[in-house]
Amino acid sequence: MTTPSRRELANAIRFLAIDAVEAAKSGHPGMPMGMADIAEVLWNDFLSHNPNNPDWPNRDRFVLSNGHGSMLQYALLHLAGYDLPLDELKRFRQLGSKTPGHPENFMTPGVETTTGPLGQGFANAVGKALAEKLLAQRFNRPGFEIVDHHTWVFLGDGCLMEGISHEAASLAGTWGLGKLICFWDDNRISIDGDTAGWFTDDTPARFEAYGWQVIRHVDGHDPDEIAQAIRTAKAETARPTLICCRTVIGFGAPNKQGKESTHGAPLGQDEVAAARAHLNWPYGPFEIPEAIYAGWRANDRGAAREAAWNRLFDDYARQHPELAAEFGRRLRGELPTGFAAGADAYIARLQAEGPTVASRKASQMALDAYGPLLPELIGGSADLAHSNLTLWKGSKPVTSGDPDANYVYYGVREFAMTAISNGIALHGGFIPYDATFLVFSDYARNAVRMSALMHAHAIHVYTHDSIGLGEDGPTHQPVEHLASLRYIPNNDVWRPCDAVESAVAWKAAIERREGPSCLVFSRQNLVHQHRTAAQLADIARGGYVLLDPPEARFDLILIATGSEVELAMQAARQLDAEGIRARVVSMPSTEVFDRQPLEWREGVLPSWCRRRVAIEAGVGDYWRKYVGLDGAVIGIDTFGASAPGDVLFRHFGFTVERVVEVAKALR
Secondary structure, three states: OOOOOHHHHHHHHHHHHHHHHHHHOOOOOHHHHHHHHHHHHHHHHHOOOOOOOOOOOOOOEEEEOOHHHHHHHHHHHHHHOOOOOHHHHHOOOOOOOOOOOOOOOOOOOOOOOOOOOOOHHHHHHHHHHHHHHHHHHHHOEOOEOOOOOOEEEEEEHHHHHOHHHHHHHHHHHHHOOOOEEEEEEEOOEEOOEEHHHOOOOOHHHHHHHOOOEEEEEEEOOOHHHHHHHHHHHHHOOOOOEEEEEEOOOOOOOOOOOOOHHHOOOOOOHHHHHHHHHHOOOOOOOOOOOHHHHHHHHOOOOHHHHHHHHHHHHHHHHHHOHHHHHHHHHHHHOOOOOOHHHHHHHHHHHHHHHOOOEEHHHHHHHHHHHHHHHOOOEEEEEOOOHHHHHOOOOOOOEHHHOOOOOOEEEOOOOHHHHHHHHHHHHHHOOOEEEEEEEHHHHHHHHHHHHHHHHHOOOOEEEEEOOOHHHOOOOOOOOOOOHHHHHHOOOOOEEEOOOOHHHHHHHHHHHHHOOOOOEEEEOOOOEEOOOOOOHHHHHHHHHOOEEEEOOHHHOOOEEEEEOOOHHHHHHHHHHHHHHOOOOEEEEEOOOHHHHHOOOHHHHHHHOOOOOOOEEEEOOOOOHHHHHHHOOOOEEEOOOOOOOOOOHHHHHHHOOOOHHHHHHHHHHOO
16 A cells, blocks of 8 residues: 555544444444544644653643544544554443543543533633643743643534533633634534524634634635644634534445434444445455554654653753742642641631631631642632632632633633533643532533543532522522532532531542532531531541530431531530430531441441431432431422521421421431
């Protein structure tokens, strides 16, 4: 075989996708076939990466937002020389393979983010591009651009129909993310067919209105036009770029190309054979000639690029040793020396001082204490900074150009905010937090789920945590939200009962690297709880004994979170006055508690004591796992109402009298 043409190199992507989908008997061949020419030009001529080191810090980030076309990315990774053998492509969509149905960042070398829920990959990419820009502002010095890489995104029509694309694109334009370059796969086909019936937006004008550079009318099957568009995009440094590529879905399948039938189903043996003939691809399933492999790797300059960067970084380290050390620490995800000790000292001081404040205020106090210790902390709020109290004394807007910029004004964009936080976390170099009212976690919920799925070190802050927020009424009073967040696997939810537990929750979220944390705070003041040194240390276990009768002999257990802990404490005192001894368990994080050794859990909630009452101003069924059928739950299983918070707590039965009554009724 002579030196392969660009079309032949692109056809290798097409037929690996076709063959993998056929073997799996499921998948999406149409997009990989339609975007193969764009991908070939980008990856072979422009993408700065090193297949031998997918974690090279200064690599370009490639995001496949239209993640259903995952075989395009797997084919690219395989052909480019990543650790993704052909056998893994043959096991596409099979249990335990490195080629799942949608790209997963923790499964496949070279996959930067988990995509599939349309539009979220795009928002993740905005977060990655923001992280690159801010790290460059902080660490680059004249002659030493150690942070200098692009974020490339493939987008489908579906991504741009999703509302999150509007939110994220608007912010990207506002932030001037000049190293964010997106390719719109304008094939005008989605699952239901021709999009003319439901997607008639003037997409280029929309992005221009957001402050983007837009390159229109690019033939997505012409390598020269694609390359010229990329060069134009890279030349623009002040604005992100959208390259509008007109493509044919299922390109090369003579009887099905341009039709929705290629979107999400195998082509079938007859059409596969027809495509091989049509594209002059005389090779069997999964057969890639050596000349094609050689063509794909002929321009592999990844090792050389990384070696050059390493030399630059070595020179940088000699001239700027403190900056180099800090840069390395942050990218490794290591917390600063002294953070844990500083946080523990703050928590101990807070316990001694005993402030009675709203936990949202306690959250801000924790940020004031921890922020100076954590230059990697970056956060923001969805237009609620002065309600969520996410601004702290060292906050500097990301639009300020300050080298230490660390605060994001997201506007009313909860979904994009959360997905952008995920992207920042996955990029590295930052610990992001975002914030809104707990009730509006609904807007962001799928991005929270993706945080947990991707093991992203993101912190999601939610305030106004119950009917206690008061007069705004049931539209703003969360009821089912705590349970909903707790049911997400790998998602730690904290609902602290006072300023001390709030500080512990923040410390735990900062130290946790295996996934996200949701910190849930109150609007109303919470009473400080007295603790021994041992109890103070036990908060980090997620659930602990806050009050025991003398000699730890008790008749029943009261379990509570947040504002209801003080209610449980008052009820325990009333029960004691009536000769009934109650243990009070504060359970700020059920997920963390459930990970504790059995001996610890048994010590807090001994199985012999089946008289248990759980108290929380949210739906009650979740607590049955702790109280069983013999116990009782005091919760709220209806929507709230508009009235002052204290009035609502009495109205819905969150009173000492009710807790005592329910406890005494247990047998």
